Structure formats: C-alpha cells, structure tokens
Amino acid sequence: MEDQTYEDAYDAWRSALATLLGDAPLLASWQERRYRFAHRVGALLTEPAGEGPATTGPVLYGVFSSGAGLCYVGQTQDAGRRLRDLPVGESHHLANTLPPELWERVVVIRWPLLLPAAPAGERTAVREMGMKNCGLALEHMLQIETSPPLNSRRRRSAGDWQPRNLARSRSRGALGSSSLPGLGQLVSAAWKSLAETMLPEDKAVVDTGVGRVVFPSAPETLQSD
Template sequence: MSDEALADAYQAWHQALGVLTGGATELIAWQERRYRFAHRLGDLLTMSHADSTSVDGPVVYGVQLPGAGLSYVGQTRESERRLRDLAVGESHHLGNTVPPEIWERVIVVQWPRLVDGLPEAERVVAEQGQGEECGLALEYLLQVELRPILNGRQRTPAGEWRVRNLAASRSRGALTAKALPTLFGLVWETWRRLSSVPAPEHGDPLVTVPEGRVAFPSLLS
C-alpha cells in the first residue's frame, strides 16, 4: 500500500473515532461497546468451555492478524488475569496498538500440561520458581522461531523504534532455553496445531484441545 493510501486510511480512522466519541452519550456507548467485546474475548480465553476446564496459571500465547500474520507472542504465570488484560489493553500495549476487534486468532498453550512426560532434568527446570524461567524460555524460543512482528522491535527513549537482536539475547529466557528441548518440541507441536485449525463455521468462535485453545475474535459479533 502506498504512503498516500496509508495516510488516507489513518485520516478516515481519526474521523471515525471523532464520530464515535463526539459527545458524552457517544463516548459512554463507545466505552461500553469496546469493553463488552473485550470481556467476551476474555471469557473465551479463560473460562471453561464444553469439555475443557478453565485456563489459569502459566501459558504462552500469541495473536495473529488477518493481514500481518502472527504479530505477538507472550507468556504469563497468571493467565486468568493476563489473558483478560490482553484485549482490554490495561498493562498490555498490544490492545492499544491493534484493536482486538480485528484480531484473527489468539493461540493459548497451557504448557504445564505437557510437563509430566519430560525427562527429569527438564522437569526440574520447568518447575523452578513456579515455572517463571520456563515460561520465559518458551516465549523466547517461539519468538526466535516465528519472528512475530511486534516482538521484533522495542521503543527507544528518543521516541523511535529499534530492531531487537533476539539471537544475541542474554535474557533469562534465552539462557534457560537450551535446557528445555523436549518441552519446546511438545509446545511447538501444540502451537502448530492451534495455528492451523480452521475457524468454526457455527457456534462459539473457540476450539479447545487438552493442552490449550484458540479463539477467533474477528468472529465475535
């Protein structure tokens, strides 16, 4: 798309927001509509559904957009809170950058459900610190493998952006990653399955497996 077309699209977005927030009544209706959507998406990502139990504790997750593809990968030890924040935008920049109404799918892998079959050495690493190091390692490995767009850059104090060199990272996740080859293989298998499963044609916009789920926000009305 040309720079001119992008500028026109930005202007149209700006004008539409002006209409939607153009008075006290409109602003309240806009706030209620957006939170209603975010709350429904939060329910899909965390609540029990059909034969699946609710999502809590450590997970890795990702957001895919219809045009840009996989755009963000993250992890948390408190999925029951963080996955709800994801769409609201509180404590998370993703929802403020890309409105959740246009997200194509959200992938959630509950990696602790994969730990029991690990070699002893990996199981010890996975259980240390309530799984914090493990979650960071899996997040790092997924980011290196998939190169999600919004993880690939970071803000600078000058108001600009710079490219992150993930391969040279000395973060806690990067340092732990080499100790978890079996677990990452299992997470990767689940991730690939959830990232390719077709969206439901009828019923709730959610597909669950024993190790996680995938939600389709753009199918919510």
C-alpha cells in the first residue's frame, strides 16, 4: 500500500505540473511565480533583519523540510551570493530535488563570529588553515553529527546513487576537522539552538547575531503568491 501511495503521489505531481505548464502563458506564469518566491527566500537569508546584520562572508547552512527534517548541510565563503542562489537553483543542485516551497526552515551560522570563544590554539589553526579549509572542516563535522540524507550519497554515471561514508572521508574538510574540536562544539550549540527555534507569529526570520533561521513556509513569506 505504501508503494502504491507513493506512486499515486508521483502521478498527482506530474498531473499538477501538466496543468500548471499547460500552455506558453501558463509556463511564463509558473516561471515568474517560482522566481518571485525564490527571490524572497534569498532576500530573507541575506538581507538585514531586525537587529541582525546582512549575511555575508563565510557561513554554514542547512535546509530542513517539514517531512524529512534536515536534508542538506553546506558551507560557503560568499554567503551573499550563495544563499541568494540557493532557492533559485541556478548553480546549486538542492532546489532541483527539494523545491524551496517545501522548505520548513533554513539555518545559517556565521561561524567566524564564534572564533573569539574558541581555544587559542584553534584560532591559530584557523589562521594557518585559511578560512575556506576551516569552513570545509566545520561543514564535515556538522555533516557527521547530523547525517543529512542529501549529503550522504553521490550520483553515479550509471544513473543510480552510491552511499558516502562521511566518517571515512579523506577530503580536505575531513582531514582538517580534527584541528577544530572546540570551534566545532560552538558551531554545534549555535546550530541546535536555531534548529529548535519555534516559528514566530509575526515574522519569517529570527536572527541571533551569530546566525539566523528563516522560515520559507511562513505565511509572511507565502502571502503574495
């Protein structure tokens, strides 16, 4: 029965898209509506919000859906560009698999702001490793801790998927992660706080300074669609 329910839902999705894309004007309307929504989400992720500053520079980020929970964890050195593109999907694969209309929340951590609280030896390690390698190391640590499904497999040229053993990875991030245990703990605590933040009644963004959580499915985000 579960397999049949899944197939029924897939057929309903294809049927709904056939209606939405039924002719050239409908296709244009679909394109406009989806970009309008993705643009709003990108603005919520990056622009100043209340007392919170604009989101720029190196960050860690994660996307949650209401059903699957945390789906993806990533990092970037250019949050202003990457997070605006994240829901649009022009240079990032995520929106192709998980439409932003179904995102329950996006968590963003401005991890460099946690450096003053990190052990002195780790601050030295950050300078020696460089910001990009540190971002990759923290990304790896967070992926190990949370096991997001879209980070846990890779596509194969045969047309199927192969599991990724993140714990045995020899990537730059994996190799550098052992140098930053204290900073990793600070990131984890900030992450958990934002991941558990409740949806406010009157806004779609909560910014703590160190990071923010955006609720794409909040009425304030959806209201003009």
